[in-house]
Amino acid sequence: MTSVELRSDTFTTPTPEMRRAMADAEVGDDEYGEDPTVNRLQSLVAGALGTEAALYVPSGTMANQLAIRVLSRPGTEVLCPARSHVYQYELAASPQNSGVQMHPLWDVPDGIVAAVEGMTHEFPPVSMLVLENTYMAMSGAPTGAEEMRTLVGLGREGRLRVHVDGARIWNAAIAAGAAPSALTGGADSVMFCLSKGLGAPVGSLLCGSTDFIAEAREQRRRLGGGMRQAGVIAAAGIVALETMVERLADDHRRARQIADALAERWPGSVDPATIHTNIVCAWLEQLPDDFIARLADAGVRCGTIDPRTVRFVTHKDVDDDDLTRVIKAFDALRAA
Ligand SMILES: Cc1ncc(COP(=O)(O)O)c(C=O)c1O
Numbered sequence: 122m123t124s125v126e127l128r129s130d131t132f133t134t135p136t137p138e139m140r141r142a143m144a145d146a147e148v149g150d151d152e153y154g155e156d157p158t159v160n161r162l163q164s165l166v167a168g169a170l171g172t173e174a175a176l177y178v179p180s181g182t183m184a185n186q187l188a189i190r191v192l193s194r195p196g197t198e199v200l201c202p203a204r205s206h207v208y209q210y211e212l213a214a215s216p217q218n219s220g221v222q223m224h225p226l227w228d229v230p231d232g233i234v235a236a237v238e239g240m241t242h243e244f245p246p247v248s249m250l251v252l253e254n255t256y257m258a259m260s261g262a263p264t265g266a267e268e269m270r271t272l273v274g275l276g277r278e279g280r281l282r283v284h285v286d287g288a289r290i291w292n293a294a295i296a297a298g299a300a301p302s303a304l305t306g307g308a309d310s311v312m313f314c315l316s317k318g319l320g321a322p323v324g325s326l327l328c329g330s331t332d333f334i335a336e337a338r339e340q341r342r343r344l345g346g347g348m349r350q351a352g353v354i355a356a357a358g359i360v361a362l363e364t365m366v367e368r369l370a371d372d373h374r375r376a377r378q379i380a381d382a383l384a385e386r387w388p389g390s391v392d393p394a395t396i397h398t399n400i401v402c403a404w405l406e407q408l409p410d411d412f413i414a415r416l417a418d419a420g421v422r423c424g425t426i427d428p429r430t431v432r433f434v435t436h437k438d439v440d441d442d443d444l445t446r447v448i449k450a451f452d453a454l455r456a457a
Pocket of ligand 1: 185
């Protein structure tokens with residue numbers, strides 16, 4: 122029997138419909154702007170995110186790095202939440218690629234104000250703010266429309282350019298019952314991933330104004346991210362957007378069930394009330410010794426995102442039977 126895979130929603134495999142669409146995709150040379158399937162995906166996404174344009178790129182990391190490259194200035198700071206992907210999980214790419222210093226914020230609104238005020242006291246100049254919705258390392262916490270507008274507004278008051286890492290913005294949209302375009306706060310750019318909960322095999326979209334996307338396209342080429350008959354993979358992305366969004370609610374329900382089961386058996390390991398999307402982060406110190414290895418032996422795979430935090434991520438390839446197996450594995454660990 123295969124394991125229940127909860128390490129990441131990036132383990133999702135393409136659906137039969139995606140595979141058929143990939144086989145049948147009309148293609149052209151995307152570096153010439155002539156792949157009709159890529160162009161269709163980009164227009165669909167720009168419409169959904171309410172931006173003038175969009176660019177299909179190989180990964181979420183590349184989308185974030187392109188945004189930082191285009192919107193920041195070398196020799197300045199980029200503000201970001203302290204546990205954000207751009208700060209903790211991109212191997213210090215931004216200092217290397219864009220010559221910026223990342224400035225992590227524990228308290229995001231106060232931190233923005235303080236960093237902007239700091240510029241008048243000869244603290245480093247700040248050019249940009251990155252926000253993350255959903256906030257992966259905080260159990261995938263979604264940020265609602267009003268709060269996003271407030272945060273982007275604080276950035277604007279400080280004359281900062283703003284990018285939203287919306288790798289899982291569709292999860293945020295389902296959790297908030299809002300359109301994804303309402304959850305970007307009117308930022309200069311937003312990216313999201315097709316290759317996570319939406320189940321497509323490859324790709325992310327970077328969205329923004331026509332001028333921004335033209336610059337991002339140039340930078341994508343400079344970084345070697347230009348693609349040719351990318352319609353073959355973009356076709357799966359179109360199917361993902363058309364068929365995989367509404368079902369994210371099931372993933373959210375199952376994540377909450379995992380959190381409830383953990384909290385019942387090991388109080389203090391996680392607060393289920395904080396689980397609104399498809400990610401559960403729990404404290405390892407509140408869980409039995411060798412928790413991850415012993416669960417793996419029982420056929421349940423989960424992973425860490427830092428030395429103290431175990432993460433479970435639900436997705437389309439985890440169903441209710443799998444959930445039953447997970448809960449049985451918890452029971453067996455508790456009884457041991
Ligand atoms: C919040 C967030 N942003 C960006 C990324 C990067 O995406 P990719 O793995 O496609 O580079 C991830 C990946 O897990 C993520 O969780």
